[in-house]
Amino acid sequence: MLSFLFKGKPNYINFGLLFYRIALGASMFYHGYLKWLSGSEGLYKVGAMLAPLGVSGGYELLGTAAAIAEMLGGILIILGLFTRIGALLLVGTLAVATILHINGNFFGWDYPSQMAFGAIMLFFAGAGRYSFDAFIFKK
Template sequence: MNILMKFLQLRFIPASIDLALLVLRLWVGGSMLFLHGWPKLVAWGEKAASFADPFGIGAQASYALALLGEVGGSVLLIVGLFTRLGAALGAVTMGVAFFVAHGGQLSGAGNGELAFLYLGAYVTLLLAGGGFYAADIKIAANRTAGMPKSV
């Protein structure tokens, strides 16, 4: 029975929250960057003027803010540098995409299901941080290396 439970619970696969956060950062950051952000970046000239302007700040400004979240936030996630900031940029961008551009619609024509899924991943990374395999950890370690130990 113990072997069956080990198999059913997949306990033969070592659990690692840090490795899982690395995979999530790379997966979400990479897919957002290469499937959404990069195509927007290279199409700036032809698409920026006609981009949605949900807050009345201008189509090009809205486009630039979307790029900030999709490209800037993604690069931060992939590197693990200022991970929570990168996740916040992505979360705001996907929150606007889901709630404003898609009207919070999860099904039907013009739904925002993909933005909703990205939003969930960004919120997870915002709450959890980048994990051990992020540049953030290395920076924090270097900052505290020369500090005196507390008594």
């Protein structure tokens, strides 16, 4: 039992990466999908959140880009396909979300920052053995 708790095993690491990829990817896909379902008015509102950062137009396009980045990034991470690209898509969107809520309460910026840290971890760690990346690139 102690060996399991204190010694790293490659298979455990790969199962951990798979589990985390599915959890993070599904959550991010769902967030993007909800934005997408809100239609042009909802996408406009998402993009308009950038106004305090000095962005003065193109709100519907920016909201659409955020929704697509979250959905595509989530799918890529779940599949472990071009995982680092998927992670970068998520980090960009989540960094902006964190910045927008940084002056609010803790729970406003905590969630996007923690998800961004997880995406950064996947960027550096990669998808692991149980992924399309491992199959395609013969890791």
